[in-house]
Amino acid sequence: MNFDPLFKPETVAVIGVSRKNDRHPANVIYNKLHLRYPVKVFAVNPQGGSILREPIYPSIADVPRKVDLAVIAAKAEFVPNILEQCIAAGVGGATVISGGFAEVGRPELQERMKRIAREADFPFIGPNCLGVYSPDRFDTFFLPGERLVRPDVGSVALVSQSGGVLVDQMVQFTEQSVGLSVAVSIGNKAVVNELDLLDYLSRDPATRVISFYVEGFGPNEGRAFVQKAQSCGKPVVVLKAGKTAAGTRAVSSHTASLAGDYAVFSQVMAQHGVVEATDASELVAYCESLSCYHQRIGNRMGIISVSGGHGALASDACAARHMEVPILPDAIQAAIRERLSESVRSIASVANPVDLTGSATDDDFVEAAQGLSRSPDLDCVLLLLLPYSPGLSLDLGARLSQVYQREGKPLIAYVPHESKYAMLIEGFQLNRVPVAASIEGAVLMADALRRCQSC
Amino acid sequence: MLTDAMHAIIESSRDMGWIMEPEAKRLMSLYGIEIPPYAWVRSHTEVKTAAEQLGFPLAAKVVSPKVVHKSDVGGVAVGIDSVEALTEVFERFCKIDGFLGMHVEAMARGVELIIGSVVDAQFGPVVLLGIGGTSVEIYKDTAVRMAPITEKEVADMVDSLKGRALIQGYRGGTVVSMERLSRLLVSFSHMVMDLEGQIASIDLNPVIASENACVIADARIMLAADGKA
Known part of the structure; x- marks a missing residue:
């Protein structure tokens, strides 16, 4: 199946627009595509008429151009027939927004759609979904644009069974300034499921990290998923819902009672290098760091701060994640100390964590970052930046990012996410160094690099 | 395969x-x-042979299609160190529902x-x-x-x-x-x-x-x- 029409359409037909109800899902979708996106959109409704001074075509066959994507928001019972018409009209694919299928106990209607699509090699997303959100390209969400929190274009793909969770995740990605290549709500996944999207997105040049919100896989689909994830060449991050759901197996054996559904899920993901996030904020942190670095690291962390307390907190957070903060060899300590400014040299601690003290300047931070990056005893360096420290400027983000570009050892920054520090944060993010809003978050980002095997 | x-x-x-x-x-x-050597003892006469083959101490468990959890019905005996003791165990197991014999092996x-x-x-x-x-x-x-x-x-x-x-x-x-x-x-x-x-x-x-x-x-x-x- 060719999925390009689903994700990169130039022409879109919205089937099921209402002539009277502006708030009908199909109308919301039509309006946003018509007014805000670089696609050509056509409205379809058997009753004809007009919408926003444009014609409503009675059927997909009447649309005057070849349609890449049909967005179907008609009543469930009409959908199989509409799919057949789309196939006959040479449409490339569809997103079925409509609900009223397997999720309400009408699996036969969904099975019919599946058969129709499979026979014609016709891909469709849904039913019972929000569809696709592709920043600056198009979206099929029936949520008015002004209500949505809209992430920027970026390199993380987000796939979710639940539309509501997907929209919530988009808020978090936006808050952390992590951009998306695409967000997909797959709903009942009658035809297009997690496996298909893993396959498609692993070949999508705009996507560097593939993330999933999973409720459950179909029979043996979990096996195929982890096998594909392990070999797909891109980091895969998963957040599982329903961790506590009681297993359905009979517990006639010890093993069956010990290997509960979630225990199996979690450990099998780790076995195959899929990074499991335990909550939504972890998911965003993992996606941010894995979108910056595709290199697996060991567990030896370097830490630079201008406050001893921050260094100690970061060390504790590392220990909680089974990461070490080794004391640096004397020679490396001496080399770093020698390059610090005169006022800092005598009062800084350079053993690791490196404490540059409140007297530190940008130059001191850059020298320390360079020294730790060159130390063969470290795999990753955490930069704890306290922008209220008087000697540090907002240019430091961009300058420190250069250290990564020169030395190639992953750097992860912590900067309090306040609007007055935005330039410092952007200095990192625009130069592909991840920035956490908390010390714990920075450690999580490092942990993701340690756990990801496909990097 | x-x-x-x-x-x-x-x-x-x-x-x-x-x-x-x-x-x-x-x-x-x-x-x-x-799999270490074991014996499936089905009759009195096989008790001695099994003990001679396997040596002591021995562990014995009941074999019964009716018993999935053997220890729940007293169907497990460990530290058996004589033919007499093994015979006693065998006789006890005989009374367990669905008895089809006794699984005997050396204690590890x-x-x-x-x-x-x-x-x-x-x-x-x-x-x-x-x-x-x-x-x-x-x-x-x-x-x-x-x-x-x-x-x-x-x-x-x-x-x-x-x-x-x-x-x-x-x-x-x-x-x-x-x-x-x-x-x-x-x-x-x-x-x-x-x-x-x-x-x-x-x-x-x-x-x-x-x-x-x-x-x-x-x-x-x-x-x-x-x-x-």
Whole structure:
């Protein structure tokens, strides 16, 4: 199946627009595509008429151009027939927004759609979904644009069974300034499921990290998923819902009672290098760091701060994640100390964590970052930046990012996410160094690099 | 690969829904998994022969299609050190519902582990390694991997256990042979792949692991309700 029409359409037909109800899902979708996106959109409704001074075509066959994507928001019972018409009209694919299928106990209607699509090699997303959100390209969400929190274009793909969770995740990605290549709500996944999207997105040049919100896989689909994830060449991050759901197996054996559904899920993901996030904020942190670095690291962390307390907190957070903060060899300590400014040299601690003290300047931070990056005893360096420290400027983000570009050892920054520090944060993010809003978050980002095997 | 003899064991147990210990062990042995010598004693006259063949001390367990959990019905006896004692045990087991004989084998010494497998709906056959053997339900210290697994994955499983020191050794105590444990788990994981569709779960519990052996002291194979030969 060719999925390009689903994700990169130039022409879109919205089937099921209402002539009277502006708030009908199909109308919301039509309006946003018509007014805000670089696609050509056509409205379809058997009753004809007009919408926003444009014609409503009675059927997909009447649309005057070849349609890449049909967005179907008609009543469930009409959908199989509409799919057949789309196939006959040479449409490339569809997103079925409509609900009223397997999720309400009408699996036969969904099975019919599946058969129709499979026979014609016709891909469709849904039913019972929000569809696709592709920043600056198009979206099929029936949520008015002004209500949505809209992430920027970026390199993380987000796939979710639940539309509501997907929209919530988009808020978090936006808050952390992590951009998306695409967000997909797959709903009942009658035809297009997690496996298909893993396959498609692993070949999508705009996507560097593939993330999933999973409720459950179909029979043996979990096996195929982890096998594909392990070999797909891109980091895969998963957040599982329903961790506590009681297993359905009979517990006639010890093993069956010990290997509960979630225990199996979690450990099998780790076995195959899929990074499991335990909550939504972890998911965003993992996606941010894995979108910056595709290199697996060991567990030896370097830490630079201008406050001893921050260094100690970061060390504790590392220990909680089974990461070490080794004391640096004397020679490396001496080399770093020698390059610090005169006022800092005598009062800084350079053993690791490196404490540059409140007297530190940008130059001191850059020298320390360079020294730790060159130390063969470290795999990753955490930069704890306290922008209220008087000697540090907002240019430091961009300058420190250069250290990564020169030395190639992953750097992860912590900067309090306040609007007055935005330039410092952007200095990192625009130069592909991840920035956490908390010390714990920075450690999580490092942990993701340690756990990801496909990097 | 499953041979005809292995299929025959599965088929003969199909109606019961599970494979009794001697047959489960024979199935694994046919697959190439090392099983220590044992005897299936069905009559008084066989008691002495079994004791002579296996030596003391011995462990004995009831064989009955009606008894899945042997210790619940007093169907397990350990530390048996004479023919008289073994005879007594045999006579006691005779009274247990569905009695088909007594499974006798030499007592092994070492760390008690559980090795098991279930066929997971989403991931297919998975294998489990845990500390504690019969007390595993208390510690719940287990590692699970999707089958089949490699030697490296066995090492990862051991590393991930809280009680790994019991296997890797501490204060110069007994250490489990990683080579033996790996060999057992890797071939077990291949066996469960071949048995996918036939089985629901397998418990090897306990497995007594030491420096020079991993002895499968008990084995139970639960068959899939809808399995086909």
